[in-house]
Amino acid sequence: MAERVVTRMRNPDFELVESSKKMNKEQTRRSLTYWKDAWRRLKNNRLAMVGLAGVILIILFGVIGPWFSPYSYSDQDNRFTNIPPRFEIYAIADDGYVFLSSQYNLILVNEKGELLDKLVRTNMDAINKIYTYDYEGEEIEVDFKNRLLEDDGGVDIKVTYKNVTSIYPTKTVSNKTFPWGTDNLGRDMLTRIMFGARISLTVAFVATLVNLIIGVTYGAISGLEGGTADDIMMRSVDVINSIPLVLYVILLMVIIDDQGLWTIIITLGSVYWVGMARLVRGQVLGLKEQEYVLAARTIGVSKAKIISKHLIPNAMGPIIVSMTMMIPSAVFTEAFLSFIGLGVSAPMASWGTLANDALAGLSTYPYQLFAPSIAIALTMLSFNFLGDGLRSALDPRLRKG
Amino acid sequence: MIGYYLKRIVSALFTLFIIATLTFFMMRAIPGGPFTREKPLPPQIIAQLNAKYNLDDPVIVQYFNYMKGIATFDLGPSFKELGLTVNDLIRQGFPGSMKVGFVAVMFIILFGIPLGIISALKQNKAIDHVVMVMATIGVTVPSFVVATLYIYFISSRISWIPITGLSNPLAYIGPAIALSGYSLSYVARLTRSSMLEVLRQDYIRTARANGLSEFRVIGKHALKNAMIPVITYVGPMIAAILTGSFVVERIFSINGIGRYFVESVNNRDYTVIIGMTVFYSALYIVMVLLVDIGYSLIDPRIKLGRKSGD
Amino acid sequence: MSKILEVKNLRTTFFTHLGEVQAVRGISFDLDEGGILGIVGESGSGKSVTSLSIMGLVDEPGKIVEGEIFFQGTDLTKLDHKDMMQFRGNEISMIFQDPMTSINPAFTIGNQLREVIMAHSDLNKDQAHERALELLKMVGIPDPESRIKNFPYQFSGGMRQRALIAMAIANNPKLLIADEPTTALDVTIQAQILELMRDLKDKINSSVILITHDLGVISEICDKVIVMYGGMIMEKADIKNLFAHPQHPYTRGLLLSIPTNVTGKKKRLIPIEGSPPDLMDPPSGCPFSPRCPHAMEICLKKAAPLFKISETQEASCWLHHQDAPEVSGMVKVEGEQS
């Protein structure tokens, strides 16, 4: 029996192993820090990354875009008003093409789509619907009867130059001079949209920042003080929260009655901090019972310091998420205010103002409305995607996996 | 329970009082008073007007009269549309806003909630993705964009759909879509996430472990709980929608109070702005109050006057 | 004695987007009619997933990937949703850990009880109401006539658990699975609830699986025990043998960590060092090897089969192999059984 044990003991499979060898297999689960972990999860969220890319692009568009533009937001060229981004051109000479704008201006362009000049109209025959223009001393006749017919037989206009009549456009080209077209004063839409981005984003960011400061301070004080102060502060928040705030924003704007950038920023910034205050208070209530905060309080660290050193850093996750969500709603509110005529004053324009200006000409110049609308929608989408992603990336409940 | 309702009513009245006071002093804060024009009016005329509208009384008296007016539902005269009172404007505008709003609310409830539920039950399936992408677009595209796109692509091309006004039933489609777009999408998203949250709850597992059919598990146990946050949102939303949207009424040229409000803003017709603000706020607060009461019928925990965790 | 439940090589995996969580990795056990089987193990060892697998209630990314579960001869894993519904709450019932969250807050106790009764019987609403009152009385809720109209928030934790037990036994199930039914309750209530369950089991004549991480509870009411770790069974034994001579290093560790005086005299609490394995990437050999003081080379390579120590005791540990070094109290076994 003893013999057998001895021989069997040599079976290498049954040698004891040291603890170091066992352990390296076990604790390989990486313990990532909160932020690294959140970033890892954000990166895996495709929509959030699309949102982030969108946000970055929009910011670049607004910040550095205008530097690359040959125009400024107020440059007017009254030859080229309401020119769309794409148009049909009719050949008249070797490298001479024209296109008829919806205001019946005949614009001289080249084959690439660069605008050269506006031709002088020499005669208007409104009865026969034939207008005549002057090109290098010769007449160009434009007959647009068909444009107004129900059944136009596929013909839009007829252009006659030196007895040669073109019925069909040579081709459709993109506007090279003003890629997104011009507005009713001949200002470059692209440039205006880029400046609009500046204004809309500035309003949104600064207003959010003001909200953040007020909300965080208010919430942190309320949560930390507790007791009667907290009661009163939260009751006030309840009251503010039960008021439809848009109306007060409008009222404030009307009363201040100065259509500057700062008016709108201050108005937005001073009204929408309630959500943030509640959120921060909730966080602070949870955090303040934690040992390190209690310890800090017992050794007499000042409240301001506790708030800034301990409470805010720990509540950062939810604060960031709610900020990301506040920015698009500020963009939205600003656009809305501009749209009802309370935005920044001309010649500056936010996206909302641009949309509002375009409304009158919607059926004729829809592109003037599409550009700012798409800009607003894309901004809102990007921030929303990013915010949704951040919310799930920073949600501590999902932190197990 | 009665105590809870009483408390809610008192606090609603208190909020209204605060709002009325706030707006009164805001009106007083307008630089130069309500009769400031581009071209200044002669001082005698201003004095006359002030006398006519009792603006030369001491502030306290004016405040008292104003509050008395509000308490008796009298929101005062318009300073710009002579001969009309704020009440007249509301009486003229409210029906239009109500009708469009009602259609929009129906859209939201009939489409938003079912879409959210379907999405939750088919989580991560194709239909869920489709609904959620649409909903995300819906909450991000402003109503004026929806409205103008609708006009450009649909009503201006289809001759039997009116572009503006409310002349026939088809005319309601556009305004209702524009008005409900955001809320419908929001409700769909909210319903979905609330439903998913509820489906994760232990009591759903209990219901399944008890051998209840999926229809009961979802249609009874999950739905009632999942609707709580949705109702919380829908209540104030109904108030907002019924009172009309400034933007939508303007674009579709609907004679609603939203449109009158925007016009009064553009005309700087202060009494109308303020009167409408008070009216709107009151409606909103009443709606929230009704929701709270409805809420307490759904969620029994509230009946004790306990606060639900928010 | 005939078997009411036979679980064979059950394997349940969660296919999460981060990877596969192998929550249960090939376990087999059975339950005698009328028996009380305890399942113990640390948090995350797969106890709940095992019971949910039996109920057919494994949540979405999870799936039973292998194995059979025979309940009175029927393989539950083969049933479709509709047939399974006939078993749940009727033949097999389950009581969950947290009575605060396991009961629907939006309906009255009576409403929820009646619903379960009516789902599995032909009783009309009034009859179901009578039955519900009877059940509430059975589980020891005072004044059932008025309590039946209450909403859950008006019940204390102990009362809620009683109400949930009433729902579970409403249709006289043959098998009652209780997943840590007392963990969320305070100590005095715990004893009452256990007492109640033992009583009811005899009254309605059912078999019980009791899941817990408290060996003290096991020692009080179970007759057989399964010790689980890392999704696998470490040891199966009748209650006497398990406490008298545990045959697995993990069981020994568990026994040493019992805070109460189960074995008669007060013992010092000795926690097992280390933490349970990551089920996303479990150790390839014995799941306990990273924490086992006796771990050998083979333990890292290959999980041990179940060595049959006696008629009533089996343990999955290489120490029972003839070639293993002697460890006091560990019995060597000639053949192995798997």
Ligand SMILES: Nc1ncnc2c1ncn2[C@@H]1O[C@H](COP(=O)(O)OP(=O)(O)OP(=O)(O)O)[C@@H](O)[C@H]1O
């Ligand atoms: N829905 C799920 N998705 C992913 N993993 C899951 C899911 N449910 C359980 N698991 C995993 O399965 C493993 C076993 O879990 P289980 O709930 O069975 O443990 P337990 O033994 O009941 O623990 P406790 O004592 O804490 O209840 C755990 O690692 C857990 O993370």
Ligand code: SF4
């Ligand atoms: S098999 Fe090896 S590692 Fe596992 S318990 Fe037994 S001795 Fe320890």
Ligand SMILES: [Mg+2]
């Ligand atoms: Mg468990």
